[in-house]
Amino acid sequence: MMKELTPRTTDYLVSFGECMSTRIFATYLNKIGTKARQYDAFDIGFITTDEFTNAEILEATYPALAKRLHGDWINDPAIPIVTGFLGKGWKSCAVTTLGRGGSDLTATTIGKALGLREIQVWKDVDGVLTCDPNIYSNAKSVPHLTFEEAAELAYFGAQVLHPQSMRPAREGDIPVRVKNSYNPQAPGTLITKARDLSETVLTSIVLKSNITMLDIVSTRMLGQYGFLAKVFSTFEDLGISVDCVATSEVSISLTLDPSKLWSRELIQQASMN
Known part of the structure; x- marks a missing residue:
């Protein structure tokens, strides 16, 4: 229909899936008796650069998010269901996407804006592992990590977290817990600003390919x-x-x-x- 596919058009196009899925999920929660409210990130204060397909969140996002989500909660409490990896370009006012790790970045940004006690990121593995389970099946989860370790591991090949997504939590000094959607009982990995490294020999081994x-x-x-x-x-x-x-x-x-x-x-x- 458009007869073009610019980065700006691409971002607008891919935003629809997230907008639809959050509406479906919020409707489901309300149907089973858990009061929820759907939000589009680009309407509640996620202000980004105009670098389409790989936008960065701007500092003005935090007070805007806090004002909107706090205000709505006080007036009419409901669990916020927010679209991941989307924002609004500060000059273009067009829909932008945050690139790889954008959904985790959305979560940590909201966590920092609201000053939460803990941010949880749910994945398909039992937290950050000692190595890639596709290479070695006996990989074990690492119970504790620092933000520096998590960033290094992610940057050099660990697929669980993207280093950029941890930045708001690190700046706000908010612990991040990585859990497994398919195994909720697993304790997962807790990422904090500091931990006891006196007995640690090796945290994890990662591999980066196609460099x-x-x-x-x-x-x-x-x-x-x-x-x-x-x-x-x-x-x-x-x-x-x-x-x-x-x-x-x-x-x-x-x-x-x-x-x-x-x-x-x-x-x-x-x-x-």
């Missing part, structure tokens, strides 16, 4: 200042996130975020710069 590795070799690096700054400014101009970096006297080796698509046009553009 792009780039070697930059230049004798001009030797004893020169500003060379690394030029290299990283090129990545900044292209919007490419760098994962790991190792340097020697005449070379830089780095891995690039696999979520960013590397096309031939980007590589040619980089080499021209």
